[in-house]
Amino acid sequence: MRTIVAMPGDGIGKVVLPEAIRLLDAAGFKAEYVHGDIGWEFWQKEGNALPQRTIDLLEEHKIGLFGAITSKPKDAAAEELAPELRDKGYVYFSPIVGLRQRFNLDICIRPCVSLKGNPLNFIRRSADGGFEEPMVNTAIFRQNTEGLYAGIEWTNPPENVHAALATHPKWKKFADVPKEEMAISTRIITKTAATRIIRAAFEYAKKFGYSNVTVCEKPNVLRETSGMMLSIAKQIKEEYPDIDLWDTNIDAQMMWLTKNPEDYGVVVAENMFGDIISDGFAGLIGGLGFACSANIGDEVAVFEPTHGSAPKYEKLDPSIVNPIAMFLSACMMLDHIGENEVSDKIKKAIAEVVEEGKARTYDMMKLRGGPKVFEQGACTTQELTDAVIAKLK
Ligand code: NAI
Ligand code: MG
Numbered sequence: 001m002r003t004i005v006a007m008p009g010d011g012i013g014k015v016v017l018p019e020a021i022r023l024l025d026a027a028g029f030k031a032e033y034v035h036g037d038i039g040w041e042f043w044q045k046e047g048n049a050l051p052q053r054t055i056d057l058l059e060e061h062k063i064g065l066f067g068a069i070t071s072k073p074k075d076a077a078a079e080e081l082a083p084e085l086r087d088k089g090y091v092y093f094s095p096i097v098g099l100r101q102r103f104n105l106d107i108c109i110r111p112c113v114s115l116k117g118n119p120l121n122f123i124r125r126s127a128d129g130g131f132e133e134p135m136v137n138t139a140i141f142r143q144n145t146e147g148l149y150a151g152i153e154w155t156n157p158p159e160n161v162h163a164a165l166a167t168h169p170k171w172k173k174f175a176d177v178p179k180e181e182m183a184i185s186t187r188i189i190t191k192t193a194a195t196r197i198i199r200a201a202f203e204y205a206k207k208f209g210y211s212n213v214t215v216c217e218k219p220n221v222l223r224e225t226s227g228m229m230l231s232i233a234k235q236i237k238e239e240y241p242d243i244d245l246w247d248t249n250i251d252a253q254m255m256w257l258t259k260n261p262e263d264y265g266v267v268v269a270e271n272m273f274g275d276i277i278s279d280g281f282a283g284l285i286g287g288l289g290f291a292c293s294a295n296i297g298d299e300v301a302v303f304e305p306t307h308g309s310a311p312k313y314e315k316l317d318p319s320i321v322n323p324i325a326m327f328l329s330a331c332m333m334l335d336h337i338g339e340n341e342v343s344d345k346i347k348k349a350i351a352e353v354v355e356e357g358k359a360r361t362y363d364m365m366k367l368r369g370g371p372k373v374f375e376q377g378a379c380t381t382q383e384l385t386d387a388v389i390a391k392l393k
Pocket of ligand 2: 275279
């Protein structure tokens with residue numbers, strides 16, 4: 001039997017992950033789940049939000065299902081550390097970013113697919129003055145480990161870094177700025193990682209029948225990094241004669257989101273641009289309650305909803321949050337390990353529940369979150385799971 005490392009994390013991660021496991025069981029997916037400690041509690045108690053024992057579990061079992069974690073800025077994190085651990089040099093880092101780096105989970109996939117009847121679907125005005133609801137079916141491929149989020153940055157850069165930058169012809173306008181008044185972030189892209197993410201995007205397009213792959217960058221301005229992404233995409237495209245390669249600029253793409261989102265199949269981008277574009281597409285298909293994701297490396301893969309721990313709602317019992325993003329992330333896991341039949345069965349059941357509209361969490365009813373949502377007709381997280389389980393065939 002397969003073993004899955006279940007890492008609920010913090011807040012609503014502790015709510016939606018067990019619901020996903022309940023659904024997977026009901027759908028007939030046979031697996032054993034081992035619990036992985038991760039999140040704020042372990043930062044506070046141990047000075048490490050990603051304990052080594054959790055890394056060991058993933059190393060052993062390879063597949064992780066993750067809920068969400070709470071992250072806080074450096075100072076707030078230091079204040080919440082157990083008194084006996086303070087001033088011992090512990091520094092907080094986000095455990096999900098840690099996982100991506102530790103296992104080189106460089107390929108992040110975020111599918112954004114409209115479900116029929118979802119009241120949160122994007123609607124635009126049509127030429128005849130009426131309304132139309134474009135059905136979005138896009139998968140965003142985000143390079144997950146490099147680019148602007150790689151963390152190579154300084155305020156008041158060291159002398160040698162400063163000196164190296166000063167060799168650049170465009171440095172002139174900064175030449176008189178004191179180092180201590182300067183903050184620098186770098187955007188590093190390697191050929192290896194760019195090739196991996198772009199090839200993965202084309203492979204996905206081929207596997208799931210998408211007719212186009214769009215490189216969403218800004219090569220006219222970021223000539224080197226975006227330029228490298230685009231030129232590698234052009235090379236790889238040669239191997240996929242049936243798939244069109246489009247390229248768009250990130251800013252224009254954000255505008256086109258509201259114009260013709262249904263045209264885009266697979267979209268591929270660097271870390272930050274992928275982050276932006278995937279939130280943009282997620283907004284068209286229902287937002288955080290529907291946005292699923294996968295972080296895939298050569299050996300290990302971790303599947304998680306895009307949303308965080310939603311601390312506002314973590315104490316509500318029963319819970320009000322939408323578990324669908326977590327369910328769809330679990331389906332991505334199933335697809336990844338070749339359990340496509342179970343995955344399709346679950347996705348169909350979710351689609352039916354959404355279309356039928358009898359069981360809806362507060363977000364689908366556009367209510368303000370809180371304990372009152374139940375009197376207003378919203379269902380609980382658990383009731384939504386029950387509704388999906390009832391539709392499994
Ligand atoms: P968040 O995603 O936790 O919540 C923002 C808002 O979105 C919530 O208040 C709620 O209104 C809505 N929402 C989120 N998930 C929902 C769901 N399943 N159903 C219905 N509504 C939902 O983001 P926020 O508030 O910015 O961050 C809260 C904490 O989560 C922070 O500590 C942050 O660092 C962390 N975070 C963790 C992530 C992760 O674990 N991968 C990702 C994003 C944030
Ligand atoms: Mg984001």
